[in-house]
Amino acid sequence: MxxxxxxxxxxxxxxxxxxxxxxxxxxxxxxxxxxxxxxxxxxxxxxxxxxxxxxxxxxxxxxxxxxxxxxxxxxxxxxxxxxxxxxxxxxxxxxxxxxxxxxxxxxxxxxxxxxxxxxxxxxxxxxxxxxxxxxxxxxxxxxxINPMDFEEFLLALGNESLLPVLKDSFEKKIPLGQALHRKAMDLFRLYLIVGGMPQAVKEYVESKDFERVDRIKREILELYRNDIKKHAKGSELKAEAIFDEIPAQLSKHEKKFKISSLKKEARMRDYDDAFMWLNDSRIVNICYNADEPNIALKMNMTRASLKCYLADTGLLISHAFDENGIISEEIYKKLLFGKLEVNEGMIFENIAAQMLTASGHKLYFYSKSDNEDASSRMEVDFLITKNKVTARHNIQGIEVKSTKRYTLASLNKFRKKYEEYAGSCFVLHTADFREENGIIYLPVYMTMFL
Incomplete structure (x- = not known):
């Protein structure tokens, strides 16, 4: 591959x-x-x-x-x-x-x-x-090395002819059209559930058997658990608790990791080493809150507020649906066609984090809570910097939407409050490409081009 x-x-x-x-x-x-x-x-x-x-x-x-x-x-x-x-x-x-x-x-x-x-x-x-x-x-x-990205996944499946069409649509800022967009979304959903671990991709290419793919992903998850127990010396119990809690944290509307869910009196600083170990092992992708959305995102980040994504979304799905062991073929097919009653928001936000990481971005988000001023209360899923820095408008906000009906209240407030810093912003969604009022509505599979 x-x-x-x-x-x-x-x-x-x-x-x-x-x-x-x-x-x-x-x-x-x-x-x-x-x-x-x-x-x-x-x-x-x-x-x-x-x-x-x-x-x-x-x-x-x-x-x-x-x-x-x-x-x-x-x-x-x-x-x-x-x-x-x-x-x-x-x-x-x-x-x-x-x-x-x-x-x-x-x-x-x-x-x-x-x-x-x-x-x-x-x-x-x-x-x-x-x-x-x-x-x-x-x-x-x-x-x-990261998990296989969507482009590598398409190549493994023999769909290389679709790639230049996607890139052309992104660069020219034109829609794909209904037929091609539907094909791209079907393949992207397949990428979501199989994931980018090479062994799982190879199994799917050879067998098309979701249960065999799921078995491989569970073996990898068990390997990660064993690594935590063996190597996270002094932090193994905390790191394992965080690892097991990831699906539950991401399924919430506000996806910031609530450390109190692990232990009532817990403080983030007590778990700092455990988060760092998981990040260093490349098992997770950690996204930090940037207090001020300017060009120096790293200088304005706070370790006390973070989101924790699994490094591979295919692994996340196996991790989340683990009550009865191997996920059945039927559940995988429902996931593939978007027919399962599940919070797809966590899956789409996790894959966005994975794709941004694969493109070389450090992960940051913006969150502001204000009980007195509603106009200052907002949360933007991701912040990235433009590849070419200019005097102004270097920060791009990204919102991830997994459904067709959504609002952009936070993103609009963010653009208004930080108009000096914010350039073009993106909405990653399941529909085709369009651009309106300074916002680029990008099909989620095109995240790899950011």
Missing amino acids: YRKAYQELLNWKNEEKGKCAIMIDGARRIGKSYLALEFAKNEYDSYILIDFYATPDEVKEIFEKYLSDLDTFFLRISAYYSVNLYERKTLFIFDEVQFFPRARAAIKYLVADGRYDFIETGSLLSISKNTKDILIPSEERHLK
Whole structure:
């Protein structure tokens, strides 16, 4: 399956020519190892894959003893894996490098040697125990991998002909038309429920069996729970409580995470480490409230007010409907056709967060409560900055609507109050493209173009 990150790896290989390693960073089961292996097979004369999750002591011993003598180091590694090494044409893959931090520290010397290229893959890379007693190499470029986006999903399904039509509609600001819009929405709903975890997408492409897809997603969710229990030391109970509470929090009208739902006397500061762990593990996407919607959103954010989305919306659906184990084929089909009586607002807002994250945006929202002045009381789902900064109007507000009937009271108040800061604003909805009164009504599947 095609991943856009492949082109990033190709750019790294051609531009750096061995001057730095590249670290593929992402959540578990996101496809890091698969991507690195496909790249190695296609772009190099030979490669050595070292999986540090199951590496024997003999290999670790080579790292411990021979880094000061790289000729011997490479000779022994080559002999152990029975792979010939070719200068500038061999790639080393250090897979799951977090399980052997010594190998990550060795990158400094291996890159300086210059003979070969190095790709590292890892999860939970910023967790303190995975960096203890090592110097993080400066010769390390990072490539973050997200769940497959809608474009990659369409390519996996063989619908590449639709992509240029969607992009053309977005760029020219013209509607798709009823037939094409309906087709795009049907495929987007399929993306919503299957999700972007490569293993789940592969299963759907091969079997078209929703129950088998759901089983894979539940295995991933269980893997995440086990990671929390094993690695979130000191915060495991709080992180697990947050993880389990995500669907309930997102199903509410106001989707800000209410920490009191976990424990009556709880305070957000008591759970700060747990939220940070979940964010660092790439299991969730956290969206912070920006008190002032100007160009410096990060400077105006508050950690005491946040929304917590699951990083993959397909996983969210399996997570939310878990009362009876595997979700039946019938429920999936009702979700696919929008016939299930469920709050789709949480699903659409979660996918918007996922798509904005995949496009490189940090997530912020705007929320203001004022009991005395109704004109100041508002909540805008997301705030993003324009890609080209100008003197004014650099912030774009985004509202997500999952139904055909909706109001824009908050967005209109936001535009009026912050007219100096606010540029064009977007409504992500299930209808076709249109533009009215400075608001762009964007089909939700076009979020990937923002």
